[in-house]
Amino acid sequence: MGVDESRDIRELVREYYGETLQGSDDLKTDACCCTAHTPPKYVIDVMNEIDDEIMAHFYGCGSPIPPALEGATVLDLGCGTGRDVYICSKLVGPSGRVIGVDMTEQQLAFARRHEAAQMARFGFTRSNVEFHCGFIEDLGALGIEDESVDVVVSNCVINLSPFKDQVFKEIARVLKPGGELYFSDIFSDRRVPPKFYDDPVLRGECLSGALYIEDFRRILAEHGMPVFYDVETEPLHVGDFQIETKLGCIGFASHTVRAIKCADLEDREENYGQTATYLGTMPENGRYFDLTEDLRLIKGRPVAVSGNMAAMLRASRYAPHFEVRGDRTHHVGAFDQGAAQEALELARGKRRIGLAELEQAYRDLGIEPFDQRVHDKELLRSAPELATMQVNVGYRCNLACSHCFLESGPQRAECMERETMEAVLAAFARGGFRTLDITGGSPEMNPHLEWFVREASALADEVIVRSNLTILDAPEYRHFMQVYAECGVHLVTSLPYFNEQGCDLQRGRNVFDRVVGVLRELNELGYGVDPALKIDVAYNVSGPFLPPDQRELEEFYAWELEREQHVRFDNLYAFNNYALGRFANQLKREGKFDYYLDLLSENYNGAVVARMMCRSQVNVDYDGRLYDCEVNHVLGLPLDGPRNVRDLVDEPLGPRTIATSPLCYSCAAGCGSSCGGSLMDKYGE
Numbered sequence: 001m002g003v004d005e006s007r008d009i010r011e012l013v014r015e016y017y018g019e020t021l022q023g024s025d026d027l028k029t030d031a032c033c034c035t036a037h038t039p040p041k042y043v044i045d046v047m048n049e050i051d052d053e054i055m056a057h058f059y060g061c062g063s064p065i066p067p068a069l070e071g072a073t074v075l076d077l078g079c080g081t082g083r084d085v086y087i088c089s090k091l092v093g094p095s096g097r098v099i100g101v102d103m104t105e106q107q108l109a110f111a112r113r114h115e116a117a118q119m120a121r122f123g124f125t126r127s128n129v130e131f132h133c134g135f136i137e138d139l140g141a142l143g144i145e146d147e148s149v150d151v152v153v154s155n156c157v158i159n160l161s162p163f164k165d166q167v168f169k170e171i172a173r174v175l176k177p178g179g180e181l182y183f184s185d186i187f188s189d190r191r192v193p194p195k196f197y198d199d200p201v202l203r204g205e206c207l208s209g210a211l212y213i214e215d216f217r218r219i220l221a222e223h224g225m226p227v228f229y230d231v232e233t234e235p236l237h238v239g240d241f242q243i244e245t246k247l248g249c250i251g252f253a254s255h256t257v258r259a260i261k262c263a264d265l266e267d268r269e270e271n272y273g274q275t276a277t278y279l280g281t282m283p284e285n286g287r288y289f290d291l292t293e294d295l296r297l298i299k300g301r302p303v304a305v306s307g308n309m310a311a312m313l314r315a316s317r318y319a320p321h322f323e324v325r326g327d328r329t330h331h332v333g334a335f336d337q338g339a340a341q342e343a344l345e346l347a348r349g350k351r352r353i354g355l356a357e358l359e360q361a362y363r364d365l366g367i368e369p370f371d372q373r374v375h376d377k378e379l380l381r382s383a384p385e386l387a388t389m390q391v392n393v394g395y396r397c398n399l400a401c402s403h404c405f406l407e408s409g410p411q412r413a414e415c416m417e418r419e420t421m422e423a424v425l426a427a428f429a430r431g432g433f434r435t436l437d438i439t440g441g442s443p444e445m446n447p448h449l450e451w452f453v454r455e456a457s458a459l460a461d462e463v464i465v466r467s468n469l470t471i472l473d474a475p476e477y478r479h480f481m482q483v484y485a486e487c488g489v490h491l492v493t494s495l496p497y498f499n500e501q502g503c504d505l506q507r508g509r510n511v512f513d514r515v516v517g518v519l520r521e522l523n524e525l526g527y528g529v530d531p532a533l534k535i536d537v538a539y540n541v542s543g544p545f546l547p548p549d550q551r552e553l554e555e556f557y558a559w560e561l562e563r564e565q566h567v568r569f570d571n572l573y574a575f576n577n578y579a580l581g582r583f584a585n586q587l588k589r590e591g592k593f594d595y596y597l598d599l600l601s602e603n604y605n606g607a608v609v610a611r612m613m614c615r616s617q618v619n620v621d622y623d624g625r626l627y628d629c630e631v632n633h634v635l636g637l638p639l640d641g642p643r644n645v646r647d648l649v650d651e652p653l654g655p656r657t658i659a660t661s662p663l664c665y666s667c668a669a670g671c672g673s674s675c676g677g678s679l680m681d682k683y684g685e
Contacts, residue, residue: 039063042284046090049121050083051114057081057107064153064184064256065091067284068317072150073097075174077136077167077183078157080104082111082129086118088153089129091284099149100131101142108133137166139174149174150317154183156254159209165219172223172261178315181225181259186210186236189251202243210252220259226267227308228259229292258292260312269306269335273589274326275344276305276313281321289321295337297322302348304340332590343589349407353584355635358597358662365594367601370664379609382628382656388617389428390437390675392416392630393449395622397441398471399511401494405580405634408441416622418448420645424620425455427648434461437675439630440622442471444480457487469493469522470514481518485525488532492573495537498560505542519567528568536571538677544587544596546603546670547574550678573677576600576666580634600665608672608679614658620645626653631663 039047043065047055058081065084069091079085079100088098102108108131119127132142136157152171161167171181188210202208211219220228236252278289280299288298291313297303305313305324313322345351362369371380395412397404428436436456443449443465456463465484469491471477484491493515497505500512519535522528527535537557541547554572561567577583579596587593614628624645627633637659642648672679 039065040067040284042067042091043087046087049090049118050086051117051121054081054083054086054111054114057110058083064155064182066151066153066180066182066258067289068282068321069096069151070283071095072317073099073148074151074153075099075101075139075144075149077101077152077154077171078160079111079131080107080155080157082107082114082131084153084155085111085129085131086114089118089124090122092128094124094126094128096128098129099144100129101134101136101139102131103133103135105133135161137161137163137170139170144174146173147176147179150176150179152179152181152183154185156185158183159185159211161209164211165222168219168225169223172225175261177261177263178317178319179261180316181228181261182231182257184232184254184256186252187213187216187255189213189253191215192250196246199246202246207243207247207252213255221267224263225259225261225265227265227269227312228257230255231258231290231293232256233293260316262308262311262315264311264315265308269308271304271332271335271340271591272307272310272326272328273330273332273340273343274305274307274310274324275302276310276325277302277323279321279323289318302344304337304344306335306337306340334591336591339588339591343585346585346588353580353588355637355661358579358635361594361597362601362662365598365601367597367662367665369660370662370668371660373604373606374609375606376609379615380658380660382614382658383616384655386431386433386616386618386653388435388437388613389424389431389433389620390439390617390630391421391424391620392622392633393421393438393440393443393446393452395441396445397468398445398474399442399468401468401582404582405578405584406441406630407581412441414622415446416448416624418451420622420624421448421452421455423624423646423649425452425459427645427652428456429459430650431648431652435464436460436462437464437466437617439466439675442468444471444477450480450483453483453487453489457489462490463487464490464492466492468511468515469518470511472518472521473514481522481525485522485527485533491522491527491535493535493537494540495557496540496542498557498564516561516565516567519565519569523568528570534570536573537569538573538575540575541577544590544592544599546576546599547673547678549681550574550671551681571677573675574671574673575677576669576673578631578663578666580631580663597662597665600669603669604665605668605670605672605680608668611672611674611679612664612667613674613676614667618653628656628658631666632659632661635661635663637661 043063065087069088070093072092073096074088074092076085076088076098079102082100085098085100092098100111111131115127115129134142152175158164158167186207191212192208192210196202196208199208234254236254276297278297278299280286282289288296290296291309307328310324313319313324374380394415395406395408396415397408398410400409444467453463472481495515522535526533539547539553550572553574557572579587579593587596619627619629619633621627621633626639626643626645628639640656640659641653667673
């Protein structure tokens, strides 16, 4: 478009707004006065103090006035008769400043006539507004300096400019670092044909100059503002059949847009696991703040935000009103607000992944239920004789490992009582079990554990204690090393990697060094040396993959740990992990939950089903309730038969149908997985 042609367009606009329109009722469409969205209360409250004549001569769409303006310098582009200038005047207060720019002298004269009266209404002793006649494409000619403005607002005006690129270049120039562009305008869903540019009605009604939304994104990015957010959108219904006939299939909508001038922005929304919590300190919005059209931050509630959102909040005048946590150290892919918020709620314990969600996820992925996948239905029943009774003696733990599907930790209080332990021992003897497998968070934190271990070791062929070993480094628990050695307890500990970096990432800071230190002491007692004192380590996957071959992994661990740490162990168990608890939270956070479920299903190995641990064991929870396995007690799937260990004291447990769930795929994937590690040698050989 040539310069002369652009001047003609400006003259068309001047004539339309300065002479043709006498009020908002003269508009032919609702493009310039979209009012379906109610302005925020802090704006409505000030509107009640604006002269009725000013309100009647308002032509605009939306309500592009953000909160937290006190003391700010605000620039209103295309201020017209001054409605938004005066609203901002009240909101910035006596210490703030509002600059109105418009190219139509008639409207500015109208606005200036009301200046003294409006200041008096607000109770200001001096005016904090100024009006300039000029072009919004050349703010320098009006004396507006570089990086001098906190907020730029505009109300359905930028579409009227024939030099939109220059408008946004000027906005970027005058905004301070962290400054905000917050404006409403008409956008189109495709480029408007040039033949409509010189139509005075289409131009004046904000239609022929509407920006194609993707061109707007590109222009903004060219001038250092690669990200914008819709705060409100409303489809535009033209309403005039002549205009609709001209425009054909072009769709229009009113958008209220927010963009922050910030150096640390990417061209797309990325997820770094960051959160923002609104502190409720903006006087206008005590309860919540709408960052985008879809993202409301309620006072005191952490909300997942993208890297760009976090950067904008920290760089802008909004920073004092938010607690933003996290940095860009760990990238977890493209930002999806729903998925990121779900992961945050899971991590905070506000919700948990349960059976219904797992089943729905499998249905959505087209994966058939596990019991239908097993061809030999007899394998879905327990063996005639059970070998192992697994007992969870409590959920309290000194660690909070990321792989723990039980979500054990220091704050958990569940603990098996001695009376229940007595019932366990009686049921164990009555049922002919051979192995008592003691598990939990940190079993040592149960005050009755030493008694239980000594009693069990006199009764069982084998007693297993699954200990994280770090607990044995604490003075009050160190004696358990001697107790275990005296009773010949078979120890199993999690060691997800053979060095500090890999281990501590999953289990917590300094865990590797503490485990190795305890291992050395246990080696001195005979563990890992004397065949009668076995100590095994367990490898838990830390991500959405299957473990390497167990035997090869065992050889590698043994070589590395003896060479680097001078410690020994007997066997290594390689576990598949369950999409539950903290591990499921991690998968959700990384956007890999569905991928992992699919992976397990795709690697289903029917050959291991006959060896799955649920067929030869029963699980006892801390309160005595019975389950097929630990996973089933997390899912709340009770045993097919007696429900409590006390019921087994007088009558042993008979054959039963095993309750299956989507998580059974974890046990049957690849080489299979059980509490004793892989169920077969290399998969496929």
